[in-house]
Amino acid sequence: MKFRNKSIILVGIIIILSFGGVAYLIGEKMAVTAGKMSLDLAVSKAQNSFLIVKNELDGSVLRTGLMANALVESIDFNGQDEKVIVKTLQSELKIRNELNACWYSSIDENDTSVPGKLNVYFRKKGNEIVKSPLLNKQLDLIEKLLIQGREMISAPYWSSDNRLLATVLEPVIKNDKIVGVLGTDLDLYLFQQHFYDNESLGRAYVTIISEQGFCISHPDENLIGKRIDTLAEGARIHEVLASGNKYQEEVQSDYLQVPVMRVYQPVKIGNLDKKWLVTVSVPLFNVKESVQEIRNSTFLIGLVLALLLMVFLYFSQRRWFLEFSKRQRAERKHRNEVSKLSSIMESTDQIMIFSVDKNYRYTSFNSVHKLNLEKNEGDSVRLGSNSLDTYYGDFRIQMKKHLDRALAGDHFLVEFQRHGIDYQQIFNAISDAEGKVVGVSSFCFDISETLELRRRALEEEEEKVKAQLKNIKNQINPHFLFNSLNSLYALVEGEPKLARKFILSLSKVYRYLLDSNNSNLISLKQELDFIKQYLFLQKIRFGDNLLLEYDIKDEALSRKLPSVSIQSLVENAIKHNVITSEKPLTIRISVSDEYYLIVENPYQPRTDMSHSPGTGLKTLEALYAFLGDKQPVYGIENGFFRVKLPLF
Numbered sequence: 001m002k003f004r005n006k007s008i009i010l011v012g013i014i015i016i017l018s019f020g021g022v023a024y025l026i027g028e029k030m031a032v033t034a035g036k037m038s039l040d041l042a043v044s045k046a047q048n049s050f051l052i053v054k055n056e057l058d059g060s061v062l063r064t065g066l067m068a069n070a071l072v073e074s075i076d077f078n079g080q081d082e083k084v085i086v087k088t089l090q091s092e093l094k095i096r097n098e099l100n101a102c103w104y105s106s107i108d109e110n111d112t113s114v115p116g117k118l119n120v121y122f123r124k125k126g127n128e129i130v131k132s133p134l135l136n137k138q139l140d141l142i143e144k145l146l147i148q149g150r151e152m153i154s155a156p157y158w159s160s161d162n163r164l165l166a167t168v169l170e171p172v173i174k175n176d177k178i179v180g181v182l183g184t185d186l187d188l189y190l191f192q193q194h195f196y197d198n199e200s201l202g203r204a205y206v207t208i209i210s211e212q213g214f215c216i217s218h219p220d221e222n223l224i225g226k227r228i229d230t231l232a233e234g235a236r237i238h239e240v241l242a243s244g245n246k247y248q249e250e251v252q253s254d255y256l257q258v259p260v261m262r263v264y265q266p267v268k269i270g271n272l273d274k275k276w277l278v279t280v281s282v283p284l285f286n287v288k289e290s291v292q293e294i295r296n297s298t299f300l301i302g303l304v305l306a307l308l309l310m311v312f313l314y315f316s317q318r319r320w321f322l323e324f325s326k327r328q329r330a331e332r333k334h335r336n337e338v339s340k341l342s343s344i345m346e347s348t349d350q351i352m353i354f355s356v357d358k359n360y361r362y363t364s365f366n367s368v369h370k371l372n373l374e375k376n377e378g379d380s381v382r383l384g385s386n387s388l389d390t391y392y393g394d395f396r397i398q399m400k401k402h403l404d405r406a407l408a409g410d411h412f413l414v415e416f417q418r419h420g421i422d423y424q425q426i427f428n429a430i431s432d433a434e435g436k437v438v439g440v441s442s443f444c445f446d447i448s449e450t451l452e453l454r455r456r457a458l459e460e461e462e463e464k465v466k467a468q469l470k471n472i473k474n475q476i477n478p479h480f481l482f483n484s485l486n487s488l489y490a491l492v493e494g495e496p497k498l499a500r501k502f503i504l505s506l507s508k509v510y511r512y513l514l515d516s517n518n519s520n521l522i523s524l525k526q527e528l529d530f531i532k533q534y535l536f537l538q539k540i541r542f543g544d545n546l547l548l549e550y551d552i553k554d555e556a557l558s559r560k561l562p563s564v565s566i567q568s569l570v571e572n573a574i575k576h577n578v579i580t581s582e583k584p585l586t587i588r589i590s591v592s593d594e595y596y597l598i599v600e601n602p603y604q605p606r607t608d609m610s611h612s613p614g615t616g617l618k619t620l621e622a623l624y625a626f627l628g629d630k631q632p633v634y635g636i637e638n639g640f641f642r643v644k645l646p647l648f
Contacts, residue, residue, distance in 0.1 A: 044424070047263070048450050050280050053206050054267050055453060057276070060098065060191065061168055061269050064184045065151065067092055068170040071104075071182065082118060089122050092184070093129055100124055100163055101185040105134060105142055107178055113146055115139065116180075123185070125161075135160065138167075142181045145169045149178070153269070155212045156188060156225040164188045164225045166216065176609075188224050192217045205255070209237055209277040216276070219255055233262070233279070240264040241277055250284065259284045352444040355430065360387050360403055363439060376419045402427055406440040415447070422448045502540060505533045521627075521648060524597065525557040527566050528589070534567055538574060545579050551590035559595060559647035562623050568616045569599045569643050578604045591647070596633075600642040620645070 067088060089102040101123035106116035119134045141154055154167040165185045172180035208217040213228050228234045233251070240247050246265045253260040260281040268275050352372055354365035362383050373379055379390045391399055395418065402414060406427040415424050424447045430439040512530040528550070535548050548570075570587055579585045587601045620632050630646035 044426075044445065048447075050263065050265055050278060051450065051453055053208070053278055053280070057208070057267065057269050057278075060096075060186065061153070063092070063096070064168045064170050064182065067184075068172050068182045071172050071180070072174060082120065085118075085120055086122075089120060090129055093122055093124065096184075098186055098191040099184055100159065100165055100187040100190075101183075103134060103138060103183045103185075104172075104180055105138070105183075106180045107146070109177075109179070112178060113143075115142055118180075138183060141167055141169055141183065145171060145181055146178065153210065155210065156214045156216065158225075159185070166210070166214075188216060189221060192221070192224065204280055204282045207279040207281070209241070209279075211241075211276055213241075236264065237277060237279070240266065241275075244275065253281055253283075256281075256283060350446065353442070354387070355439055355441040356387050356403065357439045358407060358437070360400075361385065362387055369444070403440055406442075407437055409437050421446060422451050498540075502537065505536045508533045509537065521560040522563040523557065524552070524559050524561060524591075524647065527561065527563065528552070528557075530564075531566050531570060531589075534570070542574075542579050542585075545581055545584040546574070547584060547586040549586060549588040551588070553591060556591040556595065556647065559591075561597060561645055561647055562620065562627075565620055565645060566597070566599060568620070572616055573599075573601045573641070576605060576609065577601060578606055592644070595647045597645040597647055598642060599645070600640045603636050603639055603641045617643075 071085065071088060085104050089104060093099055093102045101121065103121040104118070105120075106118040108114050108116040115134075121132050121134050121138065122129050123132060124130075137157060137159075144154075145152055149171070151168075151170045154169070156164055156166050159165050164187070166188055168184045168186065170182045171178045172182055205219040206217060207215065207219075209228055210216050215223050215226050215228060218224055228237045236247070236249075244266050246263070248261065248263040251260060251262050252258075253262075260283050262279055262281045264277060264279050266275040266277050350368070352366070352369035354369045355363045357363055362381060362385055364383070365381060370381055373381055373390055377390050381387070381390060387403075388396055388400055398416075402425075405412065406429050409429045409431075411426075411428050413424065413426050415422065417423070423444055425442060425444040428441045429437045430441055432438050509530065512526075512533075531548070535546070539546055566589065573585065573587050577585050583602075583604050585601055585604070587599065590598045592598060617632070617634060624631050624646065627648070628646070632643060632645050634641075634643040636642075
């Protein structure tokens with residue numbers, strides 16, 4: 001009898017240890033899978049939120065630059081057309097809710113370091129727009145911009161009516177001179193509300209740090225305008241700003257008091273040289289407590305079952321029904337705990353989640369996945385059914401390849417379009433305690449809205465570059481035409497034959513400009529033919545003091561480059577260098593073995609010209625950035641100014 005009791009106890013201990021080990025492994029696997037799912041979803045959400053915030057920041061800064069460009073094209077700066085300026089400022093202030101004030105100050109043409117006579121300042125007061133004189137703060141900002149010589153954003157400051165502001169300043173440039181300063185005062189609280197109203201951010205929250213180290217946006221409004229040293233993550237922000245690299249980490253949010261995935265990413269705002277820092281914090285699924293409850297309950301159930309088996313062996317049939325009923329109650333409790341984990345899968349109405357075994361059979365799926373298949377594939381799914389039977393044709397083949405890749409142990413993300421909707425899908429290999437792959441889990445998102453934002457951003461960038469290129473072409477027309485007509489006037493009476501040849505070349509030049517007006521790329525041969533006509537017209541003015549040399553192989557003539565790009569470089573060389581009989585200017589054009597077009601000339605700068613902002617070269621850089629990865633290279637080398645343009 002004693003031997004029998006010892007055997008029963010030994011069997012019970014073995015059973016208890018077995019059930020406990022299985023329960024521990026199941027709990028660990030649940031924790032790993034749930035944590036992985038939470039991190040993947042958080043990183044994806046953070047990236048989408050970052051794109052939204054980046055577009056909002058660019059929009060607020062670039063609109064001020066567009067206003068400055070509009071003023072240059074619309075007003076007569078000799079008379080300082082105040083009506084046009086007033087109308088422009090008032091219209092912008094009405095349209096943009098995040099603005100507190102719009103203002104403009106002219107620059108004294110006799111002393112370009114101080115404001116001129118025209119000063120216009122409009123700000124919001126309740127529902128009205130009132131006109132006020134420029135304040136000392138605006139005058140200080142004007143002085144800083146004139147020292148810097150280009151666009152800038154001020155550090156946050158408090159206005160006289162207790163508003164926390166940051167000012168975007170743009171120089172208004174006419175004939176290579178700053179003739180005015182345009183300012184827009186951002187109300188940082190209204191600016192934050194402006195993009196937090198965007199529903200696409202969801203539960204994520206954003207912190208924006210300016211290049212001066214000030215907090216521009218934070219869900220805790222008390223921190224807006226403070227330096228980053230006051231933030232809990234100040235040390236990390238300093239580190240990322242110093243390195244300039246993207247960084248992500250899982251931290252405990254002081255604001256939400258929950259775990260979050262925080263992504264730090266420096267961004268370039270508009271055309272500014274310096275970078276701001278954007279951090280996106282996305283709450284993680286709180287699955288640890290639920291998984292721990294399931295783990296504990298599973299272990300408890302194992303213990304109860306083991307004890308029941310021991311009692312069954314001891315009491316035999318006499319206690320069978322009683323212990324059976326206890327086991328049923330325990331199993332119901334187990335199912336209730338398992339249902340808690342299932343509720344996590346159903347906690348979102350935007351993510352399609354499912355898992356399959358090695359034979360592609362469903363082991364789990366949420367209602368979002370089920371409804372999507374019923375709506376778009378016309379098929380109803382159930383546990384144990386083959387997931388590939390839902391699809392057909394090439395998509396079935398592609399889905400099988402993805403599942404096989406994940407079953408091989410890979411973790412990856414794919415994007416595709418199905419039934420007119422763009423999706424992003426994550427595949428994860430599910431492994432057992434020994435590391436053996438036993439199935440695949442998948443998370444699928446509708447990214448149509450994100451791709452639309454990307455498409456709009458690319459279209460806006462394309463239109464901007466096309467507009468800049470068109471401006472270069474348009475700049476040729478008035479100045480070049482007037483100079484050419486003056487030269488023609490001098491030839492008509494003294495050299496009529498040369499005048500007729502001059503008129504023919506002038507017509508060819510303008511025919512080329514008109515024909516290429518709607519084309520971004522043109523062959524090198526066409527561009528060189530145009531340059532020959534253009535240089536003939538210029539030689540009427542400069543004679544033998546201006547020379548052009550070529551070293552171009554025939555196979556390079558079919559290569560393409562942006563239209564009028566060579567003309568822009570030749571015009572810059574003529575405009576910015578001394579051309580006399582003592583110092584003639586020779587412009588040399590060649591093509592390297594790597595198919596780079598090289599335009600170079602002796603560096604003999606004129607002393608009677610103010611500093612040029614390099615608008616033509618900046619426009620070429622922007623155009624090449626849109627067309628491909630290769631960029632123009634330019635600089636002074638061994639006494640020559642040299643520009644290298646990639647050929648396509």
